[in-house]
Amino acid sequence: MSTAQLRGGVAVLGGNVSGRRLRWFVLATVLAVVIGSSLFTTTGAVAVVPRQVQGIDGNKINVGGLVEAISFGGTENGFKARINRTNENHELGKYTIDYLGSTDPGQGNVDKALSASQSLVERDQVFAVAPVLTVSMQQSVGTYLASKKVPYFGGGFTKAFCSPNTYGLSFIGCAIGAKYGHTTQVDSVAKAMDKPAKSLKWAIVALAQADGEQIVKDYSKQVQATGGKVVYAKAVIPPGGGGDLQPFVSAVMDSKPDVVWILAASEVLGFTSAMKAAGYTGQLLNSAFYLPGLLPKVASMADALEGSLVVTNTPTLEADSAYVKQMVADYEAIGLDEDAVSFGGIFGYETADLMVAMLKKVSPNFDKLVPTISKGFTYKPKAEATSLKWPAVYDTGGNCDTTVKVVSGGVYEIAAPWFCGGKTVKLK
Numbered sequence: 001m002s003t004a005q006l007r008g009g010v011a012v013l014g015g016n017v018s019g020r021r022l023r024w025f026v027l028a029t030v031l032a033v034v035i036g037s038s039l040f041t042t043t044g045a046v047a048v049v050p051r052q053v054q055g056i057d058g059n060k061i062n063v064g065g066l067v068e069a070i071s072f073g074g075t076e077n078g079f080k081a082r083i084n085r086t087n088e089n090h091e092l093g094k095y096t097i098d099y100l101g102s103t104d105p106g107q108g109n110v111d112k113a114l115s116a117s118q119s120l121v122e123r124d125q126v127f128a129v130a131p132v133l134t135v136s137m138q139q140s141v142g143t144y145l146a147s148k149k150v151p152y153f154g155g156g157f158t159k160a161f162c163s164p165n166t167y168g169l170s171f172i173g174c175a176i177g178a179k180y181g182h183t184t185q186v187d188s189v190a191k192a193m194d195k196p197a198k199s200l201k202w203a204i205v206a207l208a209q210a211d212g213e214q215i216v217k218d219y220s221k222q223v224q225a226t227g228g229k230v231v232y233a234k235a236v237i238p239p240g241g242g243g244d245l246q247p248f249v250s251a252v253m254d255s256k257p258d259v260v261w262i263l264a265a266s267e268v269l270g271f272t273s274a275m276k277a278a279g280y281t282g283q284l285l286n287s288a289f290y291l292p293g294l295l296p297k298v299a300s301m302a303d304a305l306e307g308s309l310v311v312t313n314t315p316t317l318e319a320d321s322a323y324v325k326q327m328v329a330d331y332e333a334i335g336l337d338e339d340a341v342s343f344g345g346i347f348g349y350e351t352a353d354l355m356v357a358m359l360k361k362v363s364p365n366f367d368k369l370v371p372t373i374s375k376g377f378t379y380k381p382k383a384e385a386t387s388l389k390w391p392a393v394y395d396t397g398g399n400c401d402t403t404v405k406v407v408s409g410g411v412y413e414i415a416a417p418w419f420c421g422g423k424t425v426k427l428k
Contacts, residue, residue: 053367054150055127059094061359061366064120065102065131065154066113071265071288072133072344076102079131081330081345082352088333091356092363100124105136107265108209108239114141121148127366128153131351133344135211135265137161142168151370153355155347156397158211163394166374169358171350172313172386173393177214180396184422185287185311186226189259192309192403192415193283198227203257205248205271206235207264215263218427225425231255241267245274253278262286273304284308292317292346293339295410302410309415311403313386314346318404318414321384354379384418396424 055062067075080099087096103120105113113136120126129145132154142160145152146167156162156170159177183197190197202223206212212235220230232255236248252260252275259282260275262268268286275284289295290312295302315323317338327349328338357379362369377390386398400420404412 053127054121054148055125056095056366057098057125059096060098061092061095061128062098062100062124062126063128063130063355064100064124064126065129066105066116066134066137067102067131067344067348068107068134068136068265069104070107072347073294074340074342074345075131075133075348077331077334077336077340077342078327078345078347078349079352080348081327081334081336082349082356084334085330086352086356092359095359095363097356097359100126102131105134107135109136110138110140113137114144117141117145121145121150126150128355130154130355131348133347133351135209137168139165149367149370153351155351156393159214161394163391166391166394167370169354169373169390170393171347171354171379171388171398173388173397174395175313175397176211176218178218178396179426179428181218181222181425181427182397182399182422183222183226183425184399184419185313185401186223186228187422188401188403188416188419189283189285189309189311190226190228191419192405193259195258196227197223200228200258201231201256202228203232203252203255203260204230204234205232205237205252205260205262205264207237207239207267208235209239212237212263219261219263221427222425225423231257237262237264237267237271239267241270245271246278249274249278253280257282259283259285264288269301269304272308276304285311287311288343289406290314290316290404290412291343292412293342295406295412298410302406305406305410306408308406309403310406310412311401313398313401314343314350315384316402316404316412316414316418317341318412319384319402319418321418322382323385326382350381350385353381353385357381386420 083097103116128151130153132152137158137160142165151167153169156172156175161168161170162174162177204216204219206215216233216235220233223230232252262271265288268288272284290310362372373390379388386400402418403416405415407413
């Protein structure tokens with residue numbers, strides 16, 4: 001070699017090299033050899049080693065959920081329908097979502113929700129816990145999942161979806177325990193009753209648990225922000241629907257409200273029936289019993305709820321919006337018709353739609369999902385579904401609603417159409 005010399009067994013290009021430059025050259029050469037040995041296979045080709053991410057098995061993204069069957073029946077149909085479209089249309093490129101099913105932790109069983117989450121993470125190695133539709137998703141469960149860097153997607157009706165829980169991602173934002181709320185629901189109900197919101201007297205009744213107490217406080221402030229009067233506001237309904245309701249019904253009757261807002265899940269049915277039996281003739285209202293496909297089939301339930309208003313933040317089938325048309329098409333793609341769409345199914349579908357939108361945002365760097373979303377992300381679904389912006393929704397719920405009325409035979413009629421807006425209310 002005319003332009004190389006061997007010094008200490010190292011070939012140095014370019015003639016004479018000083019001692020200091022030689023030492024740097026040797027170090028660089030050693031590093032190159034070490035790095036090179038990890039990059040080249042026996043054939044000499046460069047091997048790209050993918051970043052290992054919890055729950056990503058080759059090209060599969062594994063997810064599993066927590067769903068209360070009693071309150072959210074049919075969730076899996078909606079979740080699967082949206083996931084099926086994602087996989088069939090290659091929305092995530094080479095990646096597909098593998099749904100492993102959901103566990104029912106029961107109502108308010110935080111310990112079971114925690115153990116089920118631990119099993120999903122440590123045994124099933126899921127990337128995310130989804131869908132999460134249960135009041136058992138409390139702070140201890142959210143803290144555990146965050147410690148494992150596992151996001152969870154679902155209904156934001158517990159504080160585990162609110163700031164500072166950046167791993168909790170909901171299609172309704174932080175609906176319970178938020179710093180800010182909106183008067184959207186109150187305005188929608190008033191419109192359905194064809195009365196000014198400020199002229200109405202409200203009784204707000206919730207479940208006798210911590211979240212119920214928070215709901216009563218938050219919804220009272222929203223009513224008051226419209227000029228309405230809250231004449232009763234207590235979290236007294238026994239979870240699960242048991243117990244003697246008569247003392248609570250009597251107290252509500254004595255307050256002489258125009259509207260009784262029953263903020264519970266399956267317990268709504270019992271309290272509504274008890275109010276009717278006591279002779280209440282005002283407006284009964286709930287936010288849980290929009291049950292398309294089911295109510296007309298259960299005569300006793302339909303009779304009990306007849307005349308009630310239901311304010312819902314989900315898209316309604318009766319509106320036949322662009323979002324609903326796509327959802328029905330996705331149900332049909334997995335062999336189900338519109339009659340199979342349930343309240344839980346809509347929640348499951350919305351959960352999947354949000355999750356897919358976020359996965360598309362970060363693909364293929366799925367481990368960057370939470371850091372990316374928490375810095376700034378806008379979810380823009382088709383109408384009529386709620387658009388949301390992160391990180392703002394860690395501190396507030398969505399601000400879109402429809403109010404429907406239950407008429408004879410368990411049929412729903414739109415009493416106030418999809419409405420987004422309302423006054424922002426500081427809750428904390």
